[in-house]
Amino acid sequence: MSYWFGNDNRLPQQRLAIVSYVIVGMVGVLLIGFWKLQVIDSDKFLQWAERNRVRSIPVIAPRGRMLDRDGRVLVDNYPSFSVLLLRDDPAQVEKNLPAISEGLGISLRDLKEQLQNSRNLKNFQPIVIKPEASKADVAFIESHRSDIPLLEMLMVHRRRYLLSAGRLHVPRQRVRRRGQRAAD
Numbered sequence: 001m002s003y004w005f006g007n008d009n010r011l012p013q014q015r016l017a018i019v020s021y022v023i024v025g026m027v028g029v030l031l032i033g034f035w036k037l038q039v040i041d042s043d044k045f046l047q048w049a050e051r052n053r054v055r056s057i058p059v060i061a062p063r064g065r066m067l068d069r070d071g072r073v074l075v076d077n078y079p080s081f082s083v084l085l086l087r088d089d090p091a092q093v094e095k096n097l098p099a100i101s102e103g104l105g106i107s108l109r110d111l112k113e114q115l116q117n118s119r120n121l122k123n124f125q126p127i128v129i130k131p132e133a134s135k136a137d138v139a140f141i142e143s144h145r146s147d148i149p150l151l152e153m154l155m156v157h158r159r160r161y162l163l164s165a166g167r168l169h170v171p172r173q174r175v176r177r178r179g180q181r182a183a184d
Contacts, residue, residue, distance in 0.1 A: 036052070050088060051088060051089065063157065064077075075161050076162060077157040077158065080157075081133040081153060082128050083133050083152075084128060084154055085150055086150045089150075092150060093115070099144070099147075100148060100150070103141075111129060126152060128154075140147070
């Protein structure tokens with residue numbers, strides 16, 4: 001029975017040394033990975049974090065129809081899209097400005113003027129570069145969403161005046177005074 005519990009202590013010591021070297025190697029690999037993430041690639045992840053910010057885009061509540069006294073619609077709503085330019089990264093804005101100009105049919109000079117006029121606004125606040133987008137503009141934005149992430153669409157309900165201004169005039173009713181006949 002004594003031969004089962006011999007004094008062979010060398011084998012567990014070697015296994016323990018190998019396991020400890022593997023653990024030290026894994027910790028070293030983790031430290032190198034953390035160093036790469038935190039120090040070497042920090043600028044890239046900072047840009048990603050800035051672009052991943054939550055944006056608040058106002059949604060305006062639609063107004064109702066306006067009817068005349070006979071129930072005819074005078075003014076109605078229709079949905080439309082406004083094109084917003086996100087100015088979080090000025091370098092990206094300058095880089096993509098010619099493509100935006102060509103795709104939306106706005107002159108480059110007008111776009112630069114709109115950016116110049118909005119320079120006193122905060123960078124995270126989007127600006128409206130085209131208040132009423134056509135179907136071609138919506139298609140351009142949707143098809144280039146991955147290439148140009150600076151463009152967003154905001155659905156807005158606009159007013160449509162169905163009757164001409166001449167027909168909107170309601171004649172004043174004649175007020176009867178005491179003693180006047182109704183036939184006047």
